[in-house]
Amino acid sequence: MNHNTVRTFRAQDPKAALDIVKAMMGPDAVIISTREVGGNLFKRGEIEITAALPAQKPQSKKDKRAQKKAAAAYGATNETAPVSKHPAFTKDDNWIFEEWESANNPVPLQEKVKVEPETQSFMQALPANLKQDINEEPEPYDIEEIEPRNLRANEQTGKSILAQNAQALIAATKSQNLPQKPSKAMPTSDLPYSHMPPHARQLMRELQRKGLSEEIAEDIIECRLTPQTCHSNQTLRKEVAAAMRKRLPAMTPPWKTQRRKIMALVGPTGVGKTTTIAKIAARAIIESRLSVALISIDTFRIGAAEQLKRYGEIMSAPTFICRNEDELAEAIEQTQDCDLVLVDTAGRADKSSILKQTGILQRIPGLEIYLTLSAACGYLQMAGAASTYRMAAHKGVIITKIDESFSPGSIFAAEISPSTPLCCYTDGQTVPEDLHQADSQKLVDLILDI
Ligand SMILES: Nc1nc2c(ncn2[C@@H]2O[C@H](COP(=O)(O)OP(=O)(O)OP(=O)(O)O)[C@@H](O)[C@H]2O)c(=O)[nH]1
Ligand SMILES: [Mg+2]
Incomplete structure (x- = not known):
């Protein structure tokens, strides 16, 4: 075949690579070759794809314009360039490639x-x-x-x-329905929290804006109102910070476990269970030299088990995909020699599925369940999920996506307590760097912006 345009692109995965070819060269492009390049222990290689356009295919002006725009927007060089590669392609996100689509089919961002x-x-x-x-x-x-x-x-x-x-x-929330500053027209005794000094009311508003519920904010502040704190804003803030820290008890992170540990991460869809398992496994292997095994019982979502398997391959950790309770029991049996066994579950929202999955997990002797919640979803969602998953009788809580949260105080909705302490938290997508040991001081400082 006589090709007049041969171009090479790189992307994170084959689908994304094909999307780019489609966006940049149109549906008539012919794939000449694909190969994986780069990559290391914790980073997948990129897919390099080379495609060609038949010479006889005339390009419309509109196509040319759209392609030029796409190329300009993403730093891609023109058709003679051997590799059109923007740093964005090295990231792990499909949304980047939606931008490619949008360059060809501009629609309002909304x-x-x-x-x-x-x-x-x-x-x-x-x-x-x-x-x-x-x-x-x-x-x-x-x-x-x-x-x-x-x-x-x-x-x-x-x-x-x-x-x-x-x-x-x-x-943004100034205009919303949060406790407002006293209005001159309102008698002071009718104001909400009129029994509190002004700086305490101000702190109430601040905590709510940071994501705490009114009840929790009130509870924390009320208990700290003493003659000293009523006269000093600074003293009150210190006392409140201490009270908040107390409400976020921490546990030993799983990657530092001293005994064999089998832990399953449960939680709503997409909160980061699988990624967090990969992070914990990597830390356990690299930092603590533990032997780690991975098990997935998520055969519900297409590709979920493969996602874990891929991490297992990267870390050379034995990985088991279990389709039923017997297979899970068998896999646990086979991991007897491992220090840390991490079980990935399907993200579910409906109670009956959660109940069924929980039952399977609870029948494994010694298995500990950890509730995984995303800080990015806000107080109400987090409180709802915590309440739905209460039936799982989890041993601890893992908080993810702190980096995406506008109101990190919402983690107080996760019902963290001395009996269900904070296990660890994550603040990014990078494996394993964005995983952290639970640290109430750091988290409270973040919430109070200290
Ligand atoms: N920004 C940010 N993204 C994260 C974090 N943890 C995970 N993610 C991303 O969240 C997305 C979903 O992560 P998964 O690990 O697949 O989530 P999951 O809970 O296993 O999802 P399901 O198995 O579908 O229920 C991925 O794009 C992750 O990279 C985090 O701490 N911060
Ligand atoms: Mg998953």
């Missing part, structure tokens, strides 16, 4: 991105300078900028991105 009603009202309430961003065409991404490192301080302001998120949220 239509392209499904904005949840909650997010929509949040965006509407944002100050104009922040709101602008959602209406504008996306700038070419700089991967360093978008990398979820919300805990990293901004070089110019010295504030963490989380703190900036919190500030945006404070601005």
Whole structure:
């Protein structure tokens, strides 16, 4: 075949690579070769794909324009360039490739991105300078900028991105239904929390904006109202921080376990169970030199078991895919020599499925269940999930996606207590770096922006 255009692209996975070829070269492109390049122990290699267009295929002006725009937006070089590679392609996210699609089929961002009603009202309430961003065409991404490192301080302001998120949220929620500052027209005795000194009421509002429920915020502050704290804002804040820390008891992280441990991560869909298992396994192998086995009982979601299997291969950890209770019991039997056995489960929302899955897990002697919840989903969702999963009688809680959370105080909805302490938390997608030992001091500092 006579080809006049041969181009090579790299992407994270074969589907993404094909999408790019489709977006850049159209449906008539012929794949000439694919191969995996790069990659190391914890990072998958990229898929390099070479495609060609038949010479006789005339390109419409519209196609050319769209392709030019796509190329410009993503730093891709023109058709003679051997490799069109933008740093964004090295990331693990399909959303990057949606941008490719959008460059060819421009649609308003609001239509392209499904904005949840909650997010929509949040965006509407944002100050104009922040709101602008959602209406504008996306700038070419700089991967360093978008990398979820919300805990990293901004070089110019010295504030963490989380703190900036919190500030945006404070601005956005000013108009919402949170306890308001006393209005002059209202008699002071009719104000909510009129028994509290003004700085305590102010702290109430602040805690609620950071994601705590009114009940928990009130409970924490009420108990700390003494003659000293009523006269000093600083003393009150210190006391409140101490009370918050007390409500986040921590446990020894699983990767430092001194005895054989079998732990299953349960929780709603997409909270990061599988990724967190990979992070824990990697830390256990690298840091503590433990022998680790992985088990997946998630045969519900297509590709879920393969996801874990892939991590197992990367870490050379024995991995078992179990389709029923007998296979699970058999796999546990085969991992007798392992220090740490991590069981991945299907993310479920309905009670009967949760109950069924929980039953299977509870019948494994010595298996500990850990509830995994995402801090990014907000207080109500987290409280709902914690309540739904209470039946799992979990031994501890794992919090994920702290980096994506606008209201990290919502972790108080996870019902963390001395009997179900915080096991560990994650603040990013990178395996294993973004996994951390539970640290109530750090978390409370984050919430109070200390
Ligand atoms: N930003 C951020 N993303 C995370 C974090 N943990 C996991 N993710 C991402 O969340 C997405 C879902 O992660 P999974 O590990 O597949 O979630 P899951 O709970 O196993 O999902 P199901 O098996 O479908 O229920 C992936 O894109 C992860 O990279 C985190 O701490 N921060
Ligand atoms: Mg999973």
